[in-house]
Amino acid sequence: MERIGLNGLSYSLLGMLAYKSCTGYEISKMLEVFWQAKHSQIYPLLIKLEEEGYLSVEVVPQIGKPDKKVYSITALGVETLEKWIPNPLQESIVRDEFLAKIYSIWLAEPTTAVKLLEQRCQFFRHKVAERDKLITQMETEYGDELTNPSSPHFGRYLLFMRKLQMEQDEIDWCLWALRFFYQ
Amino acid sequence: MERIGLNGLSYSLLGMLAYKSCTGYEISKMLEVFWQAKHSQIYPLLIKLEEEGYLSVEVVPQIGKPDKKVYSITALGVETLEKWIPNPLQESIVRDEFLAKIYSIWLAEPTTAVKLLEQRCQFFRHKVAERDKLITQMETEYGDELTNPSSPHFGRYLLFMRKLQMEQDEIDWCLWALRFFYQ
DNA sequence: CTTGGCATGTAACGAGTTACATGATTTG
DNA sequence: CAAATCATGTAACTCGTTACATGCCAAG
Numbered sequence: 001m002e003r004i005g006l007n008g009l010s011y012s013l014l015g016m017l018a019y020k021s022c023t024g025y026e027i028s029k030m031l032e033v034f035w036q037a038k039h040s041q042i043y044p045l046l047i048k049l050e051e052e053g054y055l056s057v058e059v060v061p062q063i064g065k066p067d068k069k070v071y072s073i074t075a076l077g078v079e080t081l082e083k084w085i086p087n088p089l090q091e092s093i094v095r096d097e098f099l100a101k102i103y104s105i106w107l108a109e110p111t112t113a114v115k116l117l118e119q120r121c122q123f124f125r126h127k128v129a130e131r132d133k134l135i136t137q138m139e140t141e142y143g144d145e146l147t148n149p150s151s152p153h154f155g156r157y158l159l160f161m162r163k164l165q166m167e168q169d170e171i172d173w174c175l176w177a178l179r180f181f182y183q
Numbered sequence: 184m185e186r187i188g189l190n191g192l193s194y195s196l197l198g199m200l201a202y203k204s205c206t207g208y209e210i211s212k213m214l215e216v217f218w219q220a221k222h223s224q225i226y227p228l229l230i231k232l233e234e235e236g237y238l239s240v241e242v243v244p245q246i247g248k249p250d251k252k253v254y255s256i257t258a259l260g261v262e263t264l265e266k267w268i269p270n271p272l273q274e275s276i277v278r279d280e281f282l283a284k285i286y287s288i289w290l291a292e293p294t295t296a297v298k299l300l301e302q303r304c305q306f307f308r309h310k311v312a313e314r315d316k317l318i319t320q321m322e323t324e325y326g327d328e329l330t331n332p333s334s335p336h337f338g339r340y341l342l343f344m345r346k347l348q349m350e351q352d353e354i355d356w357c358l359w360a361l362r363f364f365y366q
Numbered sequence: 367c368t369t370g371g372c373a374t375g376t377a378a379c380g381a382g383t384t385a386c387a388t389g390a391t392t393t394g
Numbered sequence: 395c396a397a398a399t400c401a402t403g404t405a406a407c408t409c410g411t412t413a414c415a416t417g418c419c420a421a422g
């Protein structure tokens with residue numbers, strides 16, 4: 001089963017840049033939503049995608065800061081993205097130490113187990129709060145555009161709502177699991 | 184930030200073997216729940232963990248099939264697992280091509296977009312059905328043990344319920360997203 | 367005056383996938 | 395008779411992380 005074309009990270013970068021032009025630095029901050037990668041992987045890949053014609057680059061000199069390289073997607077890049085969407089879906093990759101710990105939680109002291117669950121709950125409460133703020137911002141800024149399937153904001157909106165739901169769900173489950181320790 | 188001790192996959196293997204002894208082949212089938220890995224990664228790691236004293240191994244000759252190696256966790260293995268649980272949580276790794284496609288979905292034809300969402304929905308319906316069957320099986324087999332925090336079945340139960348919820352949620356979200364294409 | 371943010375890159379290493387290799391039994 | 399299941403392993407490769415490298419500015 002040979003993988004043709006680009007890899008998942010490349011498509012993610014193209015997708016981000018189709019929404020708007022930005023620097024590698026900005027991408028590395030925003031990419032966390034669906035494909036976390038470190039800058040050491042992103043920068044070389046942007047260079048490669050630019051060399052292959054999927055992206056164009058403009059160097060913006062700055063004072064007091066290093067120059068920045070603003071990448072934009074090319075016509076070839078957009079075409080490549082569009083062709084990728086109907087391709088068969090790869091199974092998603094999830095590697096979650098927390099779930100691994102849950103599997104072994106019967107070995108832990110109840111206090112340790114409770115701490116683990118409460119920690120996770122706390123973590124996701126913060127996530128939900130942040131996400132909520134972002135979504136409200138988007139709603140006031142773009143309104144009806146968000147639910148229009150051909151607006152560039154649509155995909156972003158769907159994704160953010162999905163993440164919010166995931167995070168709220170994680171909290172619900174933690175609270176459900178904690179009940180077994182209090183009775 | 185140096186990582187001490189074993190890696191996530193190693194702990195996952197120890198966790199599985201703490202529940203019950205099994206072969207690398209069996210592990211590779213069950214591991215999908217929280218840490219997918221191919222047999223080519225699992226077999227060498229089991230050998231390494233055995234050499235380091237976390238596991239013991241018994242070779243079971245078989246007729247008509249290759250001999251199998253049944254691994255069991257040692258006292259050192261259990262101790263190591265127990266110490267790992269209270270350690271600070273690593274952030275979970277999610278790399279999901281589907282979410283990346285959602286981000287770029289505004290570029291696709293509506294029919295392509297709808298197909299993508301329906302495919303995903305279908306895929307998770309199957310998952311839910313399978314998971315449901317497994318959970319019902321566990322419930323009839325182990326009953327109250329499932330909700331007892333010190334039973335070996337407890338972690339497994341929590342995990343399976345979490346996965347079920349995740350899968351049902353994915354369906355709900357797909358249906359929600361599909362609505363924007365029908366009006 | 368130190369921590370964090372902005373901004374980009376390379377080198378060495380560890381983690382994970384794909385393909386190669388073998389071989390009997392059962393099921394369609 | 396082909397495909398799937400059981401069962402284990404190695405080699406070559408790609409992907410991803412950690413650490414190294416640089417340097418200015420703003421805030422506490």
